[in-house]
Amino acid sequence: MTDLRVGIVGVGVMGADHAERVARRTAGARLVAVADPDFARAEALGKSLDVRVVEDPLDLIAADDVDAVILASPGFAHAEQLLVCLEHRKPVLCEKPLTMDAASSLQVVEAEHKVGRPLIQVGFMRRFDPEYAALKELLDSGELGRTVMLHNVHRNKSAPVTFRSEMIVRDSMVHEVDIARWLLGDEITRITVHAPKPSGLVGDGVLDPQLALFELANGTMADVEVFVNFQVGYEVRCEAVAERGSATIGLGSGVFTRAGGQWGGAMPSDFRVRFERAYDIEVQRWVEAAARGGIDGPSAWDGYAAVAVCEAGIESLTSGRPVDVDLADRRKVLG
Numbered sequence: 378m379t380d381l382r383v384g385i386v387g388v389g390v391m392g393a394d395h396a397e398r399v400a401r402r403t404a405g406a407r408l409v410a411v412a413d414p415d416f417a418r419a420e421a422l423g424k425s426l427d428v429r430v431v432e433d434p435l436d437l438i439a440a441d442d443v444d445a446v447i448l449a450s451p452g453f454a455h456a457e458q459l460l461v462c463l464e465h466r467k468p469v470l471c472e473k474p475l476t477m478d479a480a481s482s483l484q485v486v487e488a489e490h491k492v493g494r495p496l497i498q499v500g501f502m503r504r505f506d507p508e509y510a511a512l513k514e515l516l517d518s519g520e521l522g523r524t525v526m527l528h529n530v531h532r533n534k535s536a537p538v539t540f541r542s543e544m545i546v547r548d549s550m551v552h553e554v555d556i557a558r559w560l561l562g563d564e565i566t567r568i569t570v571h572a573p574k575p576s577g578l579v580g581d582g583v584l585d586p587q588l589a590l591f592e593l594a595n596g597t598m599a600d601v602e603v604f605v606n607f608q609v610g611y612e613v614r615c616e617a618v619a620e621r622g623s624a625t626i627g628l629g630s631g632v633f634t635r636a637g638g639q640w641g642g643a644m645p646s647d648f649r650v651r652f653e654r655a656y657d658i659e660v661q662r663w664v665e666a667a668a669r670g671g672i673d674g675p676s677a678w679d680g681y682a683a684v685a686v687c688e689a690g691i692e693s694l695t696s697g698r699p700v701d702v703d704l705a706d707r708r709k710v711l712g
């Protein structure tokens with residue numbers, strides 16, 4: 378079988394990481410082109426990986442020698458670029474968030490539905506992380522009884538000063554939104570987001586950290602602390618509490634030592650280190666699915682549902698009150 382010819386749109390932190398992954402360690406795929414409005418950045422990467430550089434992202438999507446696309450552009454660019462991928466019937470792995478608001482995400486879901494087959498996979502890579510996958514398998518086995526709630530922690534070492542309060546919901550908490558829907562097996566119907574007095578180490582007016590509570594249609598609940606300027610390192614934990622026991626993941630990153638009266642281990646510096654294996658598996662499986670013309674992971678609907686929850690979360694952060702999630706009826710949209 379010939380290699381899937383992949384083009385990458387947006388080659389900042391995540392796009393450059395995916396470019397390296399596709400070019401050097403993904404079987405069945407060949408990186409053929411990169412595009413970024415920051416042409417100098419794209420050119421430097423294109424040169425180092427020996428691939429074509431395209432100035433306009435929409436030209437890359439349309440190019441005849443690109444079979445499938447990875448969108449690692451900023452969220453504000455996703456809606457238009459996704460619609461162009463659909464127009465050209467190109468499988469696309471789109472980094473989260475799907476789009477910036479629920480209305481445009483729903484338009485994307487509807488446009489994909491009109492095409493008649495799933496072409497959009499959303500970059501919720503945690504579903505491919507071996508620890509999260511093992512937790513899901515354990516919970517689904519029923520060994521611990523019915524799962525009743527999740528406690529999550531999501532801490533980044535630091536975030537740029539431009540990372541505002543609503544971005545903490547839309548760009549960071551969105552991962553727990555997806556994980557809660559996936560592990561607990563239902564839609565989130567209500568979200569409350571609170572913020573304590575902010576850390577003194579964050580930009581003026583930025584509400585960091587935040588504490589959120591998700592209520593799901595099946596009566597389960599999940600909480601999450603998101604703290605994007607934690608200073609220490611990258612830490613993502615999840616404890617699932619079930620009727621007959623609990624299970625925690627995220628403690629074992631790096632070498633976990635007990636010595637000299639101390640316990641602990643190295644902390645990863647950021648998501649590229651902690652979730653390296655998850656991104657590798659995600660992209661490998663997406664390449665295999667895209668070569669068959671489809672997806673193998675979180676769908677456009679998953680992306681839309683997460684955006685709808687985050688939109689309600691941003692409203693809750695502002696009002697301090699629980700906000701019901703306004704989600705379209707899946708059966709009506711997808712038939």
Ligand SMILES: NC(=O)C1=CN([C@@H]2O[C@H](COP(=O)(O)OP(=O)(O)OC[C@H]3O[C@@H](n4cnc5c(N)ncnc54)[C@H](O)[C@@H]3O)[C@@H](O)[C@H]2O)C=CC1
Pocket residue numbers: 386387388389390391392412413414415418434448449450451452454472473474500501502548648
């Ligand atoms: N799954 C995950 O763990 C992570 C996902 N992300 C997601 O990846 C995407 C990119 O984020 P980063 O790489 O951190 O951002 P970044 O700011 O490092 O890079 C974004 C790149 O996109 C380019 N760009 C700007 N406008 C564009 C447009 N209209 N079309 C194409 N490219 C454009 C910029 O010049 C820049 O090179 C976002 O959707 C973000 O939420 C980011 C970090 C981790």
Ligand SMILES: O=C1[C@@H](O)[C@H](O)[C@@H](O)[C@H](O)[C@H]1O
Pocket residue numbers: 533548549552605648
């Ligand atoms: O998606 C990601 C970033 O965009 C976001 O800014 C970080 O908070 C997350 O940990 C990372 O996984």
